[in-house]
Each structure stands twice: as C-alpha cells, then as structure tokens.
Amino acid sequence: MKGVVxxxxxxxxxxxxxxxxxxxxxxDLIVRFQGGNNAGHTIQFNNKKFALHLIPSGIFRKDAVxxxxxxxxxxxxxxxxxxxxxxxxxxxxxxxVISNRAHIILPYHIVLDGLFEELKEDSKKVGTTKKGIxxxxxxxxxxxxxxxxxxxxxxxxxxxxxxxxxxxxKLFKLFGKKEYSVEEIFEEYKEFAKKIxxxxxxxxxxxxxxxDNNKKILFEGAQGTQLCLDHGTYPFVTSSSPTAAGVPLNxxxxxxxxxxxxxxxxxxxxxxxxxxxxxxxxxxxATKIRTSGNEFGTTTGRPRRIGWLDTVVLRxxxxxxxxxxxxxxxxxxxxxxxxxxxxxxxxxxxxxxxYIPANISDYKKCVPVYETMPGWNEDITNVTSYEELPKxxxxxxxxxEQLTGVDLAIFSVGPDRTQTVVLxxxx
Ligand code: IMP
Numbered sequence: 174m175k176g177v178v179x180x181x182x183x184x185x186x187x188x189x190x191x192x193x194x195x196x197x198x199x200x201d202l203i204v205r206f207q208g209g210n211n212a213g214h215t216i217q218f219n220n221k222k223f224a225l226h227l228i229p230s231g232i233f234r235k236d237a238v239x240x241x242x243x244x245x246x247x248x249x250x251x252x253x254x255x256x257x258x259x260x261x262x263x264x265x266x267x268x269x270v271i272s273n274r275a276h277i278i279l280p281y282h283i284v285l286d287g288l289f290e291e292l293k294e295d296s297k298k299v300g301t302t303k304k305g306i307x308x309x310x311x312x313x314x315x316x317x318x319x320x321x322x323x324x325x326x327x328x329x330x331x332x333x334x335x336x337x338x339x340x341x342x343k344l345f346k347l348f349g350k351k352e353y354s355v356e357e358i359f360e361e362y363k364e365f366a367k368k369i370x371x372x373x374x375x376x377x378x379x380x381x382x383x384x385d386n387n388k389k390i391l392f393e394g395a396q397g398t399q400l401c402l403d404h405g406t407y408p409f410v411t412s413s414s415p416t417a418a419g420v421p422l423n424x425x426x427x428x429x430x431x432x433x434x435x436x437x438x439x440x441x442x443x444x445x446x447x448x449x450x451x452x453x454x455x456x457x458x459a460t461k462i463r464t465s466g467n468e469f470g471t472t473t474g475r476p477r478r479i480g481w482l483d484t485v486v487l488r489x490x491x492x493x494x495x496x497x498x499x500x501x502x503x504x505x506x507x508x509x510x511x512x513x514x515x516x517x518x519x520x521x522x523x524x525x526x527x528y529i530p531a532n533i534s535d536y537k538k539c540v541p542v543y544e545t546m547p548g549w550n551e552d553i554t555n556v557t558s559y560e561e562l563p564k565x566x567x568x569x570x571x572x573x574e575q576l577t578g579v580d581l582a583i584f585s586v587g588p589d590r591t592q593t594v595v596l597x598x599x600x
Contacts, residue, residue, distance in 0.1 A: 174383075174384045174386075174387050174388055174389065174390065174430070174432070175388075175389040175390065175432050175433070175599075175600065176384075176390045176392065176420075176426070176430040176431045176432050176433075177196060177200075177389075177390070177391050177392065177431075177432065177433045177434075177435060177599050177600055178392040178394060178417045178420055178431055178433070178434045178435065178494070179192055179193050179196065179391065179392065179393050179394055179435050179437060180394040180397070180398060180415065180416060180417055180434060180435070180436055180437065180490070180494050180496075181394055181395075181396060181397025181398060181400075181415060181436075181437055182397060182398050182399075182436040182437060182438045182486065182487050182490035182491075182494075182496070182499075183397045183398070183399055183438055183439065183442055183443070183444075183483075183486055183487075183490075184396075184397050184399045184400055184406075184442075184443065184444040184445070184446075184448075184450070185212075185395070185396040185397040185400055185415075185445070186213075186397075186439075186443055186445065186468075186470070186471070186477065187397060187437040187438055187439050187502055188437055188439065188500070188502035188503060188585060189214065189393065189394060189395070189437045190214025190215060190216055190225065190230045190393075191214075191215075191216065191217075191230075191502070191585065191588070191590070191593070192435065192437055192500050192502075192583060192585075192593075193214070193229070193230040193231065193391060193393040194216050194218075194230040194231070194233065194590065195583075195590060195593055196391050196435070196599070196600045197229075197230060197231035197233075197234050197237055197391055198234060198600075199389060199600040200231060200234075200237055200389045200390065200391035200600055201236075201237060201238065201383065201388040201389045201390065202231075202237065202238045202239075202240055202380070202383055202388060202389075202390045202391070203229040203230065203231030203232075203234075203237055203238070203239050203240070203390075203391045203393055204229065204239075204240040204242050204376075204380070204390060204391065204392050204393065204424055205227070205228075205229050205240070205241050205242060205245055205393050205395065206242040206244045206245065206392055206393075206394070206419060206420055206423035206424050207242075207244040207245060207394070207395060207396075207413035207414055207415055207419050207423050208245065208246070208306065208395035208396055208411060208413050208415065209226075209227065209245055209246040209247055209248060209251075209278060209304060209305075209306050209309070210226035210227050210248050210251045210252075210255075210278075210304050210472070211226075211301075211302040211304045211306045211395070211396070211411065211472060212226055212227075212395035212396060212472070213225070213226055213470065213471025213472040214226075214230055214395075214471070215471055215588070216230055216233065217588045217589055217590070218233070218589065218590050221262065221263065223258075223259070223262060223263075224471050225255065226251060226255060226471075226472060227241065227245075227247060227248075227251060227252050227255055228241075228252075228255055228256070228259070228269065229241075229393050230393060231391065231393075232259065232264055232267070232268070232269065233263065233264065235266075235268075236268075237268060238268050238269075238270060238379075238383075239267075239268055239269045239270070240269075240270050240271075240272070240376050240379070240380065240424075241269070241270070241271045241272060241275055241376070242272050242275065242376055242380075242423050242424045242425075243272040243274035243275050243376065243377065243423060243424065243425060244275070244413060244414070244419060244422060244423020244424070245272070245275045245276075245423070246275065246276045246277075246278050246305075246306055246309040246310060246313075246413075247271070247275050247276070247277060247278060247321065248277075248278040248304065248305065249277060249278075249324065249362060249365035249366065249369060250361075250362075250365055251278075251304075252271075252365070252369060253365050253368050253369065256368070267372070269372045270372055270373075270374050270376055270379060271321055271369060271372045271373050271374070271376070272321060272373075272374070272375070272376040272377070273320065273321050273322030273325075273373050273374065273375055273376075274320055274321070274322065274375075274376075274377070274425075275320065275321045276309050276310070276312070276313050276318045276319065276320055276321075277309070277318075277319045277320065277321060277324045278304070278305040278306070278309045279305075279319070279334070279337075279358060279362070280305075280353065280358060281308075281337070281338070281341050281345075281353055281358075282305030282306075282308040282309045282312070283303065283304065283305035283308075284345070284350060284351075285305070285308035285341070285344075286301055286303050286304065286305045286306070286307055286308050287303050288348060288350065289307070289308070290303070298447055299408065299409055299410075299446060299447055299448070300409070300445070300446030300447035300448070301411075301446065302446075302470075302472050302473055303473075304472070306411060306412055306413075307411075307412045309412075310412035310413060311412070312337070317333075317336065317337055317340070319333045319334070319337070321369075321373055322373065324362075324366050325366045325369065325370040325373055327359075327363055327366070330359070330362070330363070330366065331355065331359050334355055334358060334359060335355050338352075338353050338355050338358075341353070376424070376425065377424065377425020377426070378425070380424055380425060380426050380430075381425065381426060384426060384430055389600060390426075390430070391600065392417075392420050392424070392431075394415045394416070394417075394419070395415055396411050396413070396415040397415060397490075398415065398416055398486075398489065398490040398493055398494060399486060399489075399490075399529075400415060401413075401414055401415055401416050401419075401493070402414060404416060404489075404493045406448050406449060406529065406533060406536060407531075407533070408533065409446065409447050409448025409449070409533065410448075416493050416494050417431060417434045417493075417494040417495060418493070418494075433497045433498065433599045434494050434495050434496050434497050434498075435496070435497070435498045435499075435500055435582060435583075435599055436487070436490055436491065436494060436496040436498070436499050436500070436579060437499075437500045437502060438482070438487055438490075438499060438500070438501055438502065438573075439466075439482075439501075439502050439503050439506075440482060440501050440502065440503050440504045440506065440507050440569070441462060441466075441479065441480065441481055441482050441503070441506070441507065442479070442480040442481065442482055442483050442486070443466075443468050443477040443478060443479055443480070444477065444478045444480070445470045445473070445475050445477045445478065446475075448533070449533060449536045449537045449539075450478055450480055451480070451483060451485075451516065451519060451536075451539050451540070451541050452480035452481040452482070452483045452514075452516045452541050453478050453479065453480040454479065454480060454481070455478075455479070458510060459479040461509075461510075462479050462506055462507075463476060463477065463479055465506050466503050466506040481513070481514040481515060481516055481541070481543070482513075482514075482515050482516065482573065483516040483541070484515060484516060484517055484573070484576040484577055485516060485517075485518060485519055485526075485527060485528070485529065486516075486529070487499075487573075487576070487577045487579075488527065488576075488577060488578075489528065489529050491577055491578065491579055496577075496579045497579070497580070497599070498579065498580050498581075498582030498583075498597050498599055499573070499574070499577060499579040499580065499581055499582055499583075500582055500583035500584070500585065501570060501573060501581065501583070501584045501585070502584075502585045503585065504553065504566065504569075504570070504584050504585065504586055505552075505553050505554050505585075505586045505587055505592075507548060507549075507566075507569075508548075508549060508550065508551070508552065508553060509548070509550055510548040511547075511548050512545050512546065512547055512548055513545070513546045513547075513548050513569060514541075514543040514544070514545055514546075515543065515544050515546065515569075515572060515573070515576065516541040516542065516543055517542055517543070517544050517576060518542040519539040519540065519541060519542065520539065520540045520541075520542060521535060521538055521539050522538065525542065526539070544572075546565070546568065546569055546572060547565045547568075548565060549563040549564075549565040549566050550563075551563040551566075553566060553586045554586050554587045554592060555586075555592075556586050556594065557594060558594060559584075559594060559596060570584060580596075580597055581596055581597070582595070582596055582597035582599060583595050583596065583597075584596075
C-alpha cells in the first residue's frame with residue numbers, strides 16, 4: 174500500500190488543497206483526519222473555483238473514496254451546505270464516507286468559542302476562526318462530546334444534547350448569553366443527521382481493509398505544523414494535531430501505514446490570527462505579496478500577515494513530521510522583488526538558536542538571522558520544468574532544499590492544476 178501525508182509546514186494556508194487535489198489523481202482514498210471547517214482549501218480547474226472546508230479535495234476525482242476521519246470535528250449544517258454547493262457546481266455522485274467516531278459541532282460550541290475569546294485580554298486572544306473547533310475538542314476530552322454515530326441516532330442525540338445544554342445553559346446564563354432550547358436544536362439538526370446518515374461508517378475498518386488490499390491512501394492535513402496543539406506555537410494554535418503523527422490516531426490505521434510525508438510551504442510565510450511570527454514585516458513589499466498572492470483567509474476573509482521564508486520553522490516541521498519531500502507553493506508571487514530574504518536561524522538573548530522555543534514569551538524575543546538572495550523579474554507562470562526557471566529562482570529553490578535537507582518534490586507557479594511542476598513522484 175501507499176500512505177502519503179500532505180502536511181502544512183507553516184501556519185496553514187500553504188496550498189495543501191492544490192497539492193492534495195493534484196496527488197488525488199492517483200490515490201484510491203483521500204482522507205481528512207483532523208480539524209473541521211476552520212480549514213479552507215481553494216481548488217481551481219476548468220475556470221471553476223471551489224472553496225472546500227470539510228470535504229476532502231479528492232471529491233472531484235470520480236473513482237476516489239473521500240473519508241472524514243475520526244479525528245475530525247464536523248459541523249453538520251456546514252457539511253450539508255458544502256454538499257449542496259458541490260451539487261450546484263460539478264459533483265453529483267458523492268464518494269464520501271464519514272467516521273462514526275468523529276465529533277459534532279453544535280451551535281453552542283460556536284458561542285463558546287466567541288465567549289472564551291471575548292473574556293481574554295486583547296494580547297491573549299488566539300484569533301480563532303470562531304467555528305467552534307476548540308470547544309468541540311474540549312467536549313471530546315471532557316468526555317461529553319457527541320459523536321457522529323450518536324448524532325444519527327435520534328434517541329442518543331437528544332439525550333446527550335439534553336445533558337450538555339443542562340450544563341452549558343447555566344454557563345450562558347452566568348455570562349448573559351442566550352440560552353438554547355433542546356427542542357429547537359434537535360428539530361433543526363435531526364434533519365441534517367438524516368442527510369449525512371447514508372455516508373456514516375466505521376472508517377477505521379474501511380481504511381484498514383483498503384490497506385490490506387494494497388490501496389493508495391492520501392491523507393490531507395488541515396492547518397499546519399506550527400498550529401499543532403502539541404508542537405505548534407502554543408497557545409496560539411488550533412486544538413488538533415495537523416502533523417503526520419496525527420494520522421494514525423485520527424484514522425484508526427497503524428503508524429506503519431505512512432510511507433511518505435509531503436511538507437507544503439509557501440515560498441514566503443503567512444499567518445492568520447494572533448501569535449508570534451518572527452519573520453513578519455509590514456511595508457510595500459508585504460502589500461505587494463498580499464495582493465498578488467491573494468493572501469486573505471478562505472474561511473474568514475481576514476488579511477493574512479506576511480513574512481519572509483523561515484527555515485527554522487521548516488526544519489521544525491521536518492523533525493516533527495519526518496518530511497520526505499517538500500512542495501514550494503506560490504513561487505510566482507515573488508516575481509518582481511529585487512531581493513528575497515530567508516531566515517536561517519534565530520537570535521535569542523544574543524545566542525543563535527535553531528529551534529522554536531516552547532514558551533511564547535521566549536519566542537517573542539527571537540529575532541531573525543537573514544540571508545539575502547537576488548530576486549527575478551521574468552514571468553514564471555508558464556514554466557513547466559525546473560530548467561525553464563530563471564537562474565535566481567533556481568538558486569532560491571536550491572537554497573531552500575539545502576537549508577531544510579528535504580528534497581524538492583513539487584513547485585507551483587500559479588493557482589491552476591496545470592501550473593504545478595513535479596520533480597519527485599510520491600503517489
Ligand atoms: P481555530 O482552529 O478556529 O480554533 O483557530 C486557532 C488558530 O488557528 C487561529 O490562529 C486561526 O487563525 C488558526 N487557523 C485555524 N484554521 C486555520 C487554517 O485553515 N488556516 C490558517 N489558520 C488557521
């Protein structure tokens with residue numbers, strides 16, 4: 174079998190959706206394993222553009238099975254809306270399977286997400302997507318979460334909903350928020366449950382069977398390594414494990430099921446939401462990158478913060494994920510810049526370091542050590558091989574390869590499927 178993981182090496186939005194869609198062509202199954210509709214993947218082909226938040230990007234490939242794994246948190250309303258959006262677009266037959274162990278996001282999780290942020294001082298706000306992700310994972314860890322398998326059983330769903338609202342309504346009352354009626358949520362959400370029920374299965378069993386039958390499985394990470402609950406820039410992180418290590422836990426497959434790990438990075442860095450970001454800068458060049466890279470959140474529309482490429486971040490991602498290949502995305506966005514900076518290390522209290530400090534208080538004190546490289550002016554959007562790139566773009570990619578010690582597997586020179594150059598085949 175083949176098990177290829179696509180992981181974000183930075184703070185999300187690296188272009189994982191495009192690479193997943195690209196690799197999905199050869200995959201038998203495409204699996205989302207963590208997160209929920211906080212993610213946003215834009216897929217563009219045949220002059221059509223689709224923004225996916227929950228459904229794997231492989232949904233456009235007719236023969237592939239698309240799986241929502243047990244590690245996900247699923248907003249049933251958002252899922253039904255996404256299915257309807259796809260129906261209006263290009264897809265009619267859904268080859269989709271949803272884990273009966275994934276957790277359900279309900280309206281009160283979204284209110285809680287906002288409330289916890291509201292109660293924090295400005296400098297301590299995480300800047301979440303306010304989709305209820307954190308509170309749903311909190312319920313999971315507190316063992317009061319509602320799983321998909323329970324959600325599609327009306328008796329179980331109502332019983333758990335009653336227990337949870339009994340608890341959360343007391344909290345809402347305390348904070349002067351609207352209390353929820355069990356009946357209201359139940360009546361609305363049982364209709365969503367009916368719509369998703371045909372897709373619900375034990376996906377762990379299904380995936381293990383696929384593995385035994387020597388199938389090719391593609392795991393689509395959402396967010397990125399620096400947003401990982403354990404290995405990211407805590408507490409400014411998401412509530413799941415978007416790393417390769419998250420795959421076995423969140424799918425029911427064993428760790429040996431992973432054969433390759435493709436790390437996705439932009440040719441620069443972006444971050445949306447709060448939290449430290451060592452190579453961030455805000456000037457005319459940042460504005461130019463934001464505009465030509467269309468750096469606005471797919472999920473929230475927020476302008477993304479811009480920074481130079483940070484190879485301390487990439488080496489951290491290499492260690493955590495065991496990267497076997499690197500995809501460098503949005504290389505074309507850097508065209509026209511006179512010079513490019515690459516961060517090769519940090520200075521912390523006058524010491525040069527090559528790691529991300531665990532405490533955010535130390536991370537805030539880190540300053541970047543830069544190397545400067547010449548830029549290029551040639552249009553590279555029609556380039557179809559590494560050889561066709563201008564000398565300085567080649568040099569930039571080579572330097573990334575040297576500084577990370579990871580083979581360059583793909584580089585991307587535009588949003589379309591065709592603007593993808595493959596140097597190392599993984600699938
Ligand atoms: P949450 O996942 O909504 O709880 O948000 C936690 C942090 O992760 C915030 O800084 C978000 O902006 C960030 N985040 C969550 N999902 C994504 C994503 O898909 N791309 C980029 N940032 C994300």
